[in-house]
Amino acid sequence: MSFRRGVVRQSKFRHVFAQAWKAEHCIDDVRVSRVTWDGPLCAVNPKFTAVVIESGGGGAFLVLPLNKSGRIDQATPTVCGHAAPVLDVQWCPHDDNVIASASEDCTVKVWQIPDGGLTGPMTEPVVTLEGHSKRVGILAWHPTAFNILLTAGCDNLVCVWDVGTGELVYQIADAHPDLIYSVSWNREGSAICTVCKDKALRVIDPRRGTVLKVKEKVHDGTRPMRAVFLSDGKILTTGFSRMSERQLALWDTRDMSEPMAVQEMDTSNGVLLPYYDPDTNMVYLCGKGDCTIRYFEVTDESPYVHFLSLYSSKEPQRGAGFLSKRGVDVNKCEIARFYKLHERKVEPISMTVPRKSDLFQGDLYPDTASVEPSLLAEDWIAGQDAPPLLVSLSGGYVGAPSKNRDTLRNKPKLSSQGSGTDSPPVPQQAAMPTATTREPESEGVGVVQQRVTQGEGASDRVKREEEVLSEVLAEVKALRSVVLAQGQRIELLERQLARIEDGDV
Known part of the structure; x- marks a missing residue:
């Protein structure tokens, strides 16, 4: 009897499971916005959670430290400088204290959040960007160039701003002849892809303003679509079929005559918001009003888009924030984290790969995009492109403290709001330990410097360094025993294989 080999597709993400955090780690009594705009209404980075909320007479959003949980008092200060409801918020990928907000008041505002969060209502932005004639619902920071922000509004305009100068x-x-549904940068930030109410997918050079590729009728249905650039240049879209079934499709930008893959899911009418992780090449689909989060892996093997599993709960989601990879808990093999918005609650949901080993799982965590920009704004405007600067997440495994470094030479002058660049950072004590961008070799220096400023004596420093050294030696010893055990296991398997080949079994 012959067995077909390879029937089950091999993937380290095949057994990813989702788990909601316990009630005490949720944020309660948050009046999540009821705007009809199909946006995520939430943005998360390693320092803060931002949630668009109901606000009388204007637009506002909450900014809370990532480790904040429990009931939110009605007197909690908000960012409340807009004259109409806020439709979108996005954290700057190159400064965890800077966030942009887009509103029905036709403006985009950029805010500097002080370390530790707000101590009072924030009404004065660092810069206000005025150029749209109708409400603005889409924000997209450039992935590698500092201070470059893209906005799109209901006036069918796409605008690219230098936030540092406000230009x-x-x-x-x-x-675009009609309403723009979504905009996504490619990995280097040299092109964008858009989907529009006319059902067309476009690839555009934003500096020249030229449409490089266009595909008519990406999805036949009339409901809103979404598109996201993948790291290899392909584009994944979500939309609806003519029979109102929800779909996702994968497109090769070199030939968009036919999709590489199409998957149909269900007949729900909630717009599917795609969240893409370039490190794992996984896509998570959150439907507005759904009780599920589906996740897929995109590979080079047919059928290219592989369904992995879905997370299901009793409560539908109003939106969701996707934590940047620098914030996940590498100690628990967490590869992604969502912040699901309920009607009056924010609930973290962790995506985890089951592993038994106590070591840092390097195969799950390739080097990820760092907080450092690859280019300054003027470099990109002048025509330069660059891939993201990468950083290892292994430093987060030993719980190294966050590294405080000034990332930019031409930052906007943000000190008036108590910026993170002018005041020392407040150490985070997150409910789940967060990964950091700190290099392991710099940890000891930072610890010693901190102890000196606190008046610690030389003997205490020596004692602390001896403790660190003993911890390192213990870890090396543990690693050596693991290697020896694995060597013995390999030897045993080789002997068994030799016996099978010799016909002894």
Whole structure:
């Protein structure tokens, strides 16, 4: 009897499971916004959670430290400088204290959040970007160039801004005949992809304003679509079929005549918001009003988009924030974390790969995009492109403290709001330990410097360093025993294989 080998696709993400955090780690009594805009209404980074909330007479959003949990008092200060409801918020990928907000008041505002969170209502932004004539619902920071922000509004305009100067540097006015549903940068930030109410997918050079590729009728249905650039240049879209079934499709930008893959899911009418992780090449789909989060792996093997599993709960989601990879808990093999918005609650949900080993799982955590920008704004405007600067997450495994470094030479002057660049960072004590961008070799220096400033004596420093050294030696010893055990196991398996080949079994 012959057995077919390879029937089950091998993938380290095949057994990813989702788990909601316990009630005491949720954020309660949050009046999540009821705007009808199909946006995530939440943004998360390693320092803060931002949630768009109901606000009388204007627009506001909450900013809370990532480790905050429990009931939110009605007197909790908010960012409340907009004259109409806020539709989108996005954290700057190159400064964890900077966030942009887009509103129905036709403006985009950029805010500097002090370390530790707000101590009073924030009404004065660092800069206000005015150039749209209708409400603005889409924000997208450039992935590698500092201070470059893209906005799209209901006036069918795409605007690209230099936040450091407040200037509108590019405007794409004639590419979209109707409402723009979504915009996504490619990995280097040299192109964007958009989907529009006319059902077309476009690839655009934002600096020249030229449409490089266009595919009519990406999805036949009339409901809103979404598109996201993958790291290899392909594009994943979500939308609806003519029969109102929800779909996802994968497109090769070199030939968009036919999709590489199409998957149909169900007939729910909630718009599917795609969240893409370039490190694992996984896509998570959260439907507005759904009780589920589906997740898929994208590979080079047919059928290219592989369904992994789905997380299901009793409560539907109003939106969701996706934590940047620098914030996940590498100690628990967490590869992604969502912050699911309920009607009056924010609930963290961890995506975890089951592993028994106590070592850092390097195969789950390739080097990820760091907080450092690859380019300054003027470099990108001048025509330069660069991939993201990468950083290892292994430092987060030993719980190294966050590294405080000034990331930019031409930051906007943000000190008036108590910026993170002018005040020392407050150490985070997250409910789940967060990964950091700190290099392991710099940890000892930072610890010693901190102890000196606190008036610690030389003998205490020596004692502390001896403790660190003993911990390292213990870890080396543990590693050596693991290697020896694995060597013995390999030897045993080789003997068994030799016996099978010799016909002894």
